[in-house]
Amino acid sequence: xxxxxxxxxxxxxxxxxxVMYILDTADTFKDISTRDIKKVPxxxxxTVINLFFEPSTRTRTSFELAGKRLSADTINISAxxxxxxxxxxxxxxxxxxxxxxxxxxVMRHLASGAAHFAAKHVDFAIINAGDGRHAHPTQALxxxxxxxxxxxxxxxxxxxxxxxxxxxxxxxSNIHLLSKVGCDVxxxxxxxxxxxxxxxxxVKVHYNIKDALDGADVVMxxxxxxxxHGGNYFPTLREYSRYFSLNKDTIKxxxxxxxxxxPGPMNRGVEIASDIADGELSVILPQVANGLxxxxxxxxxxxxxxxx
Amino acid sequence: xxxxxxxxxxxxxxxxxxVMYILDTADTFKDISTRDIKKVPxxxxxTVINLFFEPSTRTRTSFELAGKRLSADTINISAxxxxxxxxxxxxxxxxxxxxxxxxxxVMRHLASGAAHFAAKHVDFAIINAGDGRHAHPTQALxxxxxxxxxxxxxxxxxxxxxxxxxxxxxxxSNIHLLSKVGCDVxxxxxxxxxxxxxxxxxVKVHYNIKDALDGADVVMxxxxxxxxHGGNYFPTLREYSRYFSLNKDTIKxxxxxxxxxxPGPMNRGVEIASDIADGELSVILPQVANGLxxxxxxxxxxxxxxxx
Amino acid sequence: xxxxxxxxxxxxxxxxxxVMYILDTADTFKDISTRDIKKVPxxxxxTVINLFFEPSTRTRTSFELAGKRLSADTINISAxxxxxxxxxxxxxxxxxxxxxxxxxxVMRHLASGAAHFAAKHVDFAIINAGDGRHAHPTQALxxxxxxxxxxxxxxxxxxxxxxxxxxxxxxxSNIHLLSKVGCDVxxxxxxxxxxxxxxxxxVKVHYNIKDALDGADVVMxxxxxxxxHGGNYFPTLREYSRYFSLNKDTIKxxxxxxxxxxPGPMNRGVEIASDIADGELSVILPQVANGLxxxxxxxxxxxxxxxx
Numbered sequence: 001x002x003x004x005x006x007x008x009x010x011x012x013x014x015x016x017x018x019v020m021y022i023l024d025t026a027d028t029f030k031d032i033s034t035r036d037i038k039k040v041p042x043x044x045x046x047t048v049i050n051l052f053f054e055p056s057t058r059t060r061t062s063f064e065l066a067g068k069r070l071s072a073d074t075i076n077i078s079a080x081x082x083x084x085x086x087x088x089x090x091x092x093x094x095x096x097x098x099x100x101x102x103x104x105x106v107m108r109h110l111a112s113g114a115a116h117f118a119a120k121h122v123d124f125a126i127i128n129a130g131d132g133r134h135a136h137p138t139q140a141l142x143x144x145x146x147x148x149x150x151x152x153x154x155x156x157x158x159x160x161x162x163x164x165x166x167x168x169x170x171x172x173s174n175i176h177l178l179s180k181v182g183c184d185v186x187x188x189x190x191x192x193x194x195x196x197x198x199x200x201x202x203v204k205v206h207y208n209i210k211d212a213l214d215g216a217d218v219v220m221x222x223x224x225x226x227x228x229h230g231g232n233y234f235p236t237l238r239e240y241s242r243y244f245s246l247n248k249d250t251i252k253x254x255x256x257x258x259x260x261x262x263p264g265p266m267n268r269g270v271e272i273a274s275d276i277a278d279g280e281l282s283v284i285l286p287q288v289a290n291g292l293x294x295x296x297x298x299x300x301x302x303x304x305x306x307x308x
Numbered sequence: 309x310x311x312x313x314x315x316x317x318x319x320x321x322x323x324x325x326x327v328m329y330i331l332d333t334a335d336t337f338k339d340i341s342t343r344d345i346k347k348v349p350x351x352x353x354x355t356v357i358n359l360f361f362e363p364s365t366r367t368r369t370s371f372e373l374a375g376k377r378l379s380a381d382t383i384n385i386s387a388x389x390x391x392x393x394x395x396x397x398x399x400x401x402x403x404x405x406x407x408x409x410x411x412x413x414v415m416r417h418l419a420s421g422a423a424h425f426a427a428k429h430v431d432f433a434i435i436n437a438g439d440g441r442h443a444h445p446t447q448a449l450x451x452x453x454x455x456x457x458x459x460x461x462x463x464x465x466x467x468x469x470x471x472x473x474x475x476x477x478x479x480x481s482n483i484h485l486l487s488k489v490g491c492d493v494x495x496x497x498x499x500x501x502x503x504x505x506x507x508x509x510x511v512k513v514h515y516n517i518k519d520a521l522d523g524a525d526v527v528m529x530x531x532x533x534x535x536x537h538g539g540n541y542f543p544t545l546r547e548y549s550r551y552f553s554l555n556k557d558t559i560k561x562x563x564x565x566x567x568x569x570x571p572g573p574m575n576r577g578v579e580i581a582s583d584i585a586d587g588e589l590s591v592i593l594p595q596v597a598n599g600l601x602x603x604x605x606x607x608x609x610x611x612x613x614x615x616x
Numbered sequence: 617x618x619x620x621x622x623x624x625x626x627x628x629x630x631x632x633x634x635v636m637y638i639l640d641t642a643d644t645f646k647d648i649s650t651r652d653i654k655k656v657p658x659x660x661x662x663t664v665i666n667l668f669f670e671p672s673t674r675t676r677t678s679f680e681l682a683g684k685r686l687s688a689d690t691i692n693i694s695a696x697x698x699x700x701x702x703x704x705x706x707x708x709x710x711x712x713x714x715x716x717x718x719x720x721x722v723m724r725h726l727a728s729g730a731a732h733f734a735a736k737h738v739d740f741a742i743i744n745a746g747d748g749r750h751a752h753p754t755q756a757l758x759x760x761x762x763x764x765x766x767x768x769x770x771x772x773x774x775x776x777x778x779x780x781x782x783x784x785x786x787x788x789s790n791i792h793l794l795s796k797v798g799c800d801v802x803x804x805x806x807x808x809x810x811x812x813x814x815x816x817x818x819v820k821v822h823y824n825i826k827d828a829l830d831g832a833d834v835v836m837x838x839x840x841x842x843x844x845h846g847g848n849y850f851p852t853l854r855e856y857s858r859y860f861s862l863n864k865d866t867i868k869x870x871x872x873x874x875x876x877x878x879p880g881p882m883n884r885g886v887e888i889a890s891d892i893a894d895g896e897l898s899v900i901l902p903q904v905a906n907g908l909x910x911x912x913x914x915x916x917x918x919x920x921x922x923x924x
Binding site for chain 3: 033034035036037038039057058061062064065068069264265266267268285286288289292
């Protein structure tokens with residue numbers, strides 16, 4: 001059995017079988033990172049390029065390490081130092097890379113749809129590492145993997161996502177992926193952060209974290225971007241925190257064994273209290289470990305690796 | 309037979325035999341990048357440092373990938389993060405690198421002559437990846453390789469270079485290299501972009517693209533640097549574009565099978581029309597592929613690689 | 617015999633045996649960098665992350681090359697592109713890295729004590745590559761290695777350190793390490809650059825370079841940071857240079873075979889005259905070569921390498 005896709009652009013285009021296949025493959029790779037020799041020859045002689053038009057340490061590091069532990073040659077390109085600043089089009093940048101025969105390009109771009117555009121025009125695998133507000137599929141896959149690790153399944157679970165849903169590609173990708181595998185997804189935020197018409201995705205909308213958490217098996221807290229907000233979408237950070245943060249008071253409304261997730265980087269004391277982030281219910285660091293495994297799996301599946 | 313040089317500083321110091329040897333070596337390496345396993349152990353245990361005092365993605369990526377596909381250890385140093393900003397001299401920077409025993413340093417610098425200076429003082433191979441307005445020898449070599457691929461030869465061909473000749477190290481290196489191998493080179497630009505006395509290099513000068521293209525076998529369009537020009541060397545970009553761009557009207561003056569080249573990054577609609585850049589006569593992307601092969605050949609020849 | 621430490625945080629926590637073990641190990645690795653094949657499989661499958669919150673080319677390059685020559689996978693993270701700018705705490709950054717199972721993290725941070733803080737919270741090896749004004753232990757170790765190379769021993773030597781002692785982590789680490797191995801250490805600077813109470817470390821203080829150099833076996837000149845000083849700690853650079861630089865006049869006060877050291881990058885003509893920096897007594901470049909060997913030794917000893 002193989003994967004039904006050549007690129008990872010979003011979660012819509014993944015069949016449920018694809019999703020399970022990626023997760024199962026990630027499970028088999030996870031162990032590599034805990035061995036004494038954390039390296040397999042799977043992608044030896046393959047080239048993986050990290051093409052980041054937005055700064056990112058976490059995701060870039062995760063992909064770079066995934067590539068290196070599979071023995072791929074990895075190259076980092078960041079926009080600030082790139083030809084892009086000389087006015088080259090995205091298509092020309094991609095075609096130039098294509099002329100050097102990479103096997104996969106991991107791409108983060110500020111424009112929604114950039115990865116889809118890329119995939120239409122190149123003959124190497126595109127892995128979307130975040131495009132605008134649109135999609136961040138590897139984040140959703142690692143989140144699902146983490147939920148499955150904790151709960152043994154995803155089907156039928158109640159998952160609540162709290163934060164700036166409107167501008168979050170993490171939220172968008174999770175809503176689609178978790179719904180696809182049978183979760184009952186709710187979102188919670190001030191009205192200014194809820195996209196219009198989101199109920200049509202089958203999502204319940206709450207404006208009150210207590211209602212939103214009622215009976216939740218899993219809660220995902222999104223980062224409040226201090227540098228972008230403040231005054232525009234809610235009066236103050238303190239105000240936001242009072243009504244929408246996960247803390248020892250609000251977590252009581254969820255199930256006792258609720259799984260606490262956050263894609264990072266966290267603003268401790270804003271969207272999540274430190275004792276919750278570091279508490280027994282938190283799987284924030286296992287999410288990071290699973291992220292590495294998911295990216296190894298995707299590079300293996302899409303960059304033409306072979307088991308040896 | 310070996311190469312008559314220890315460094316690649318410019319094209320003047322290459323004998324015709326050296327040029328052909330580099331091109332033939334590049335031909336043998338080209339195939340590696342299209343294999344399933346794009347890696348050979350040729351430079352295993354060798355260290356290649358990319359020392360870039362000017363930002364560059366295209367050239368740095370090409371050299372980094374060339375090194376990695378030959379199994380060299382590659383290190384990137386960019387000026388903005390370097391000791392240079394702390395006032396260290398170029399010589400001290402180079403001597404410090406020398407103390408760590410690299411096999412080759414690929415160097416881009418804003419000062420003309422920087423690579424020559426470096427080569428006089430170090431015992432590793434210097435490969436000039438562009439020094440000021442002076443030289444960009446790997447670009448000229450990849451251009452010649454591309455011409456040879458298209459036309460089967462270079463001797464006797466009429467090559468026209470259009471653009472800011474005065475400030476272009478690409479033009480300077482190509483004029484010298486192509487003249488050396490028997491091409492009949494013309495340049496074309498507004499008078500403000502033609503260096504004084506260039507006719508003494510055996511180059512014909514045109515101020516009109518129609519005359520310049522008359523009978524051309526090859527046309528090389530240079531990038532107009534929007535950010536630097538505008539108002540100084542010609543009235544407006546539109547004005548430049550009207551009189552000096554390659555488009556469906558002007559290309560008619562060249563031979564029917566004229567080969568269209570551009571070192572990139574392109575300003576589409578300024579110096580070259582998109583339909584020409586993407587048309588059948590364009591070899592802009594094969595130039596990129598050949599660039600990788602030329603750089604693999606040079607690293608192999610100069611960094612002490614051995615065929616295994 | 618093994619090392620008595622799990623991290624390299626400072627020189628205080630090293631026993632004299634530890635110091636000698638690190639230096640002896642470095643001696644055995646030094647030869648690798650001069651071979652035709654400059655690579656051993658010692659750290660194959662290990663992950664070394666360079667986490668630099670302050671810009672550094674010299675130290676980062678040295679560690680990166682050390683890792684690569686030992687066959688480790690190396691990843692560079694620089695603060696400017698990192699989650700740190702998004703408000704993540706240092707601890708969260710470290711815990712995120714920990715979730716990806718690195719074997720060693722080489723860390724430079726502007727806050728004194730950052731490496732100690734890190735070491736308390738993670739299960740991988742921390743190597744301090746400089747924390748604020750506090751410590752730069754690999755610099756002190758490479759300096760001691762260089763002194764031992766030149767003089768055959770360290771015990772009983774008179775070492776004079778000249779420059780901004782107050783703000784120099786290089787000075788602090790050297791004072792402690794060299795005193796530990798039996799050197800008689802003096803410091804010399806304008807009074808504004810001498811930390812209060814430094815005599816309690818057993819160090820002699822001089823405000824006059826001639827007195828300071830009297831009978832010196834070794835002199836270490838520190839970089840004057842032009843960009844930070846000027847007007848605050850001494851009247852002018854010329855003034856500083858007149859009274860505190862090492863030049864052909866002042867060097868006469870030291871022993872005839874005095875060893876001249878500088879951690880780089882140098883401000884030639886400010887703290888050291890060019891003829892001295894490049895003269896026969898200078899071991900400034902051997903310091904760089906030893907730095908690479910020391911870092912290879914530490915990565916080997918702390919990142920779990922095995923001799924093969």
